[in-house]
Amino acid sequence: MISTWRKKRASRRSNSKKQIEEKTMELLMVPSHFKCPISLDLMKDPVTLSTGITYDRVSIETWIENGNQTCPITKKVVKTLEPIPNHTMRKMIQEWCVVNKDYGIERIPTPRIPVTSDEVTVILRKIESCCKLQQGSESSRELVMKMRKMIKESTRNKRCFVANGAGKILSSTLLDFTEKSSVYEVETMEEILSTLTILLPLDGESKSILGSKSSLNCMIWFLKCGSLSSRRNSVFLLKEIMRMEETWRVEELLKIDGGLESLVKLVKEPICPTTTKASLLTIYHMVNSSQLSNEKARSKFVDLGLVELLIETLVDCEKSICEKVLGILARICNSQEGRKRANNYALTIPVLIKKLLRVSDLATEFSVSMLWKLLIEKRDNIVLINEALQVGAFQKLLLLIQVGCSENTKEKASELLKLLNLHRGEVECIDSLDLKNLKRPF
Numbered sequence: 001m002i003s004t005w006r007k008k009r010a011s012r013r014s015n016s017k018k019q020i021e022e023k024t025m026e027l028l029m030v031p032s033h034f035k036c037p038i039s040l041d042l043m044k045d046p047v048t049l050s051t052g053i054t055y056d057r058v059s060i061e062t063w064i065e066n067g068n069q070t071c072p073i074t075k076k077v078v079k080t081l082e083p084i085p086n087h088t089m090r091k092m093i094q095e096w097c098v099v100n101k102d103y104g105i106e107r108i109p110t111p112r113i114p115v116t117s118d119e120v121t122v123i124l125r126k127i128e129s130c131c132k133l134q135q136g137s138e139s140s141r142e143l144v145m146k147m148r149k150m151i152k153e154s155t156r157n158k159r160c161f162v163a164n165g166a167g168k169i170l171s172s173t174l175l176d177f178t179e180k181s182s183v184y185e186v187e188t189m190e191e192i193l194s195t196l197t198i199l200l201p202l203d204g205e206s207k208s209i210l211g212s213k214s215s216l217n218c219m220i221w222f223l224k225c226g227s228l229s230s231r232r233n234s235v236f237l238l239k240e241i242m243r244m245e246e247t248w249r250v251e252e253l254l255k256i257d258g259g260l261e262s263l264v265k266l267v268k269e270p271i272c273p274t275t276t277k278a279s280l281l282t283i284y285h286m287v288n289s290s291q292l293s294n295e296k297a298r299s300k301f302v303d304l305g306l307v308e309l310l311i312e313t314l315v316d317c318e319k320s321i322c323e324k325v326l327g328i329l330a331r332i333c334n335s336q337e338g339r340k341r342a343n344n345y346a347l348t349i350p351v352l353i354k355k356l357l358r359v360s361d362l363a364t365e366f367s368v369s370m371l372w373k374l375l376i377e378k379r380d381n382i383v384l385i386n387e388a389l390q391v392g393a394f395q396k397l398l399l400l401i402q403v404g405c406s407e408n409t410k411e412k413a414s415e416l417l418k419l420l421n422l423h424r425g426e427v428e429c430i431d432s433l434d435l436k437n438l439k440r441p442f
Helices: 002-027 057-065 087-099 117-132 137-153 155-163 166-180 186-198 204-210 213-225 228-242 247-255 259-268 273-287 292-303 306-314 319-332 336-343 348-355 361-377 382-390 393-403 407-422
Strands: 046-048 054-056
Touching: 046 057, 046 087, 054 057, 117 137, 117 155, 117 166, 137 155, 137 166, 137 186, 155 166, 166 186, 166 204, 166 213, 186 213, 186 228, 204 213, 204 228, 213 228, 213 247, 213 259, 228 247, 228 259, 228 273, 247 259, 247 292, 259 273, 259 292, 259 306, 273 292, 273 319, 292 306, 292 319, 292 336, 306 319, 306 336, 306 348, 319 336, 319 361, 336 361, 348 361, 348 382, 348 393, 361 382, 361 393, 361 407, 382 393, 382 407, 393 407
Parallel strands: none
Antiparallel strands: 046 054
16 A cells, blocks of 8 residues: 555656656757757757758658658758768757756767668678688678678668668578588578578568578578577578468478478477567468478478477467467368377367467467367267367357357357257366356257
8 A cells, every 4th residue: 555655656756747847848948950840859860961951860861761852941952862960060959958957958869870871882792792702701700790780770770781682682692601611601601690680571582592492401400500599590581481482492491301390399499489489480381371382391290299289389378379379270280180180189179169269369260260170070079079068169159159250260160069069968068168157059
C-alpha cells in the first residue's frame, strides 16, 4: 500500500516537472534561424543545400527521398542531393542550448557525419578488387569490418550502402571465396555473413547469388561447424533464400550432407528465439509446396524425428513459434508417413486440442487442419477418437463453430464433430480444458 502511494507521488512530481518544462519552452523563444524551415523545430543536425538554405538533416533527406529534387524554399533544382553539414550553425545552436540550460534546454549532441555515396563506392570497389586480385584475406576482412561499422551507425548509412549494391557485391565476394579458396577463409566469411545479415532484406540478385551451390555449401558448413554467431547469421540468410520458394534451391540443399540435420539441431538446441524462428521458417518454405523436391524434404525431416520434436516444442512455446511449428506440422501431415508418425506419438492429440482457441486464429486453423487429417483418415481407429474425446475435443470444436472461424476451418470442424458425436456416449471426458460445464447436443 505504502509502495503504491510512493509510486503515485513520484509519478505526479514527474508529470508536474514535465508540464513546467513545456511551459518554459513555450515562454522561451527559439531564434527563427535555428529552426528547420520544413519541420519548424530546433535543428539537431543542420545541413546546407547547394542553394544556400539550411535544413535539419532528417527533414531534408525525407524531402529528397520522396522524389523531390528542388529546394523547398527557393524552388530551385539542387545541383547535388548530398547536403553539406553546417558546422557553424550547429555550434551556434549548441551554445544557445548551453546558455539556456536553466530553462530545461538540453544541449544537442554533435552528430556523426553520415557516409556519402562516393565513400561507399570506394569501399565496395576495394572489396571487389581485393577478392579478384586474391590479396590476403586480412585486407578484405578489415574492409568488410569497416563497412559493417558504418552500416550500424545509422539507418541512413544502411540505405546508402543498399542503394549502391552492397548486398550484391558481398554475396559475390562470398561466392568467390568459396569457389577459389581451397580452404575457407573463416574469419573473412564470418564478417561477410554478419554484414549481409545487417543488410536484410536483400534484393533478388543478391539472393540468387547466395542461392548458388557453393554459397549454400558455405552456409551449411557454418551451420555445422561455425560459432554461435555464424550459425545464427547463416540461418537468417538461408531463410531469406528459401523464401523465394524455388524448387531447385530445395533440391540443392537436400544434396548437401548435413544440411537438414543442422536446421533440425537449431530447433532442438536453440541459440535464441529469433534463430529458432528463422530455422522454422526455412523448414516451412522447404516443405510448403507439393513439388517432388518438397516431398523429399518432408520425408527426410520425418526420418530425422522432426514431427516428435515439434510436438514437444508446442507444449511450452511463445505465440510466434507456436504458429510456425503448427504450420510445418500441417504441411508434413500431408504425407502418409508424416501422419503415421504423428498418430503414433502420444502427445499429438492432447497438444493439438490444447492449442485450439488459445493461441491465435492462425494456430487454431492449423490445429483443426491437423486433427482433420489425423482423425478423418483413421475414422475406424476407436482408440484415437476416444483419446480426442477424453481431452475435450468435442467441446472445443463446438465452441469454435459458435465463436466463428473461416469457412474451410468450419467445414473441417463440422466433419470432426460428426465423427466424434458417434462415439461420444462411449467415453467420459476426463479433461475438458476449462469447458466441463459446456454440454450441448450436436
